Amino acid sequence: MPGPVIALAWLLFSGFMVLLMFAQNLSAGTPTHWGETLVGRLLHGLLWGLLTPVVFALATRFDLTERHRRLPSLLMHAAASYGLTLAYRLAYAGIMTVFGVLPGNFSLATVIVNANTWVPIYWMLLGMAYAVQYRERFRQGQVQAAQLETQLVQAQLQALKMQLQPHFLFNSLNAVSALMGTDVKAARRMLAQLSQFLRLVLEGSDTQEVTLAQELHLTRLYLEIEQTRFPDRLTVAYHIAPGTEAALLPALLLQPVVENAVRHGLAPQAGVGELAISARQQANRLIVQVQDNGRGATDTAIRGIGLRNLESRLATRYGADYTLHVETAPEQGYCLLLSLPFQTATLTDSSPLTA
Structure with missing residues (x-):
């Protein structure tokens, strides 16, 4: 006082x-x-x-x-x-x-x-x-809630901006057009995946936190679209430990990280791109890892806009109670390791990020 x-x-x-x-x-x-x-x-x-x-x-x-x-x-x-x-x-x-x-x-x-x-x-x-x-x-709780809401909106706008860029829609629609002549079922499946992905992003505007299962569902939709476009150039492996699906994390946290790995790490290189997503519980912590075999970089301290936004959201939500570590080397890809407090919620079908 x-x-x-x-x-x-x-x-x-x-x-x-x-x-x-x-x-x-x-x-x-x-x-x-x-x-x-x-x-x-x-x-x-x-x-x-x-x-x-x-x-x-x-x-x-x-x-x-x-x-x-x-x-x-x-x-x-x-x-x-x-x-x-x-x-x-x-x-x-x-x-x-x-x-x-x-x-x-x-x-x-x-x-x-x-x-x-x-x-x-x-x-x-x-x-x-x-x-x-x-x-x-x-x-302070009200201020933090307002900051989280603002950051969530920014994350949603950033996700929409990335997804609604002309090249994404044009490439997706061109892939659908090409598939119509060879595989009508695949073309219809890709259109359904694209519409569901955009619907989930738009409908999740009021959700501050989601379960890992819900975030993975959104991430899988994006990766399935990319795999439909490049069936022989992208392989994805999931290693999700039992019991972690109900863990809470900020909405639209994992999907932008995965998208960044695909677009900037895997897409520019020749050959098959490999992406691994894992989650496990370690004591009272949720450990999430996203690893690719892309180009990598020489400096692990480099933070792009997406990663800086991610760290800002984590700091607002968890204060100092989180860690974000990046490992990379030329031609060895990126490995992002994230540690959050393990908090669970009951899975429901009412969340906008559920299937």
Whole structure:
């Protein structure tokens, strides 16, 4: 919480306490000692205003919302509540003595014995600290959700841009036209695959996360189109460990990686292109690997637009809890290794990325 907000809050509270004491004295018919009232209430607000950032820092350091640390944190806050309250009362007594407005019944023993009566103020501030933290986490969650939605839209637009480029449609339609004279069934199958692929990309506009099975379904459609066009130039191998199909990952994450491997790694070279897609669970991690036998490169640090966008989406979704590693060498292809938290979902037929 910003310092000016804390100062203003305690100043208003002190002013309210002054008015309250004046009203009580007025109704009881007793005179108001303005020196003690004003100095005492303002000093009260000043001291607690200085201690408020300390309480907020302790709330963060010893977080009661973390279950595995709840008991140690609770004990720490119990000790801090009395310690800070005692420090407040000692400082209050000392300053009031300097101003000469200390009540006659004020003594060091009284301060120590009665310090616990002010402990609830610490717990009130602690509750406010957690309320502020919850509000900030909620706001950050909304910002992250908005960023994920924006990045998903960008990924969809990028996917559509790549798929709807004239050469893709022209090549696909030319392949269909050529197949009509030799293999009508293959031509119809390719048209069905193309229409289903584009439909799935368009209908997935509101989906932030999908299962690995759903993402693989979209990827297979793309690869089947390419295999229909080049039946003797592209082979695909899938190594998907049982139990990983339900793992969650950001929508349109795998398909652009595979497409990039086909277009830039395999298509330009002569001979048969080989592509391997694998997924496995390792402890609490999902390990996804895409490997090709294409041209490769000399520098693994090179990041194209697609890979930079991929890393940006992963950072927004997982923070630092992911790894993306690329291995490549000239004429040895690319190997992209991705590690994500393993989170599962129940497979349903209602998602736009299902068959």
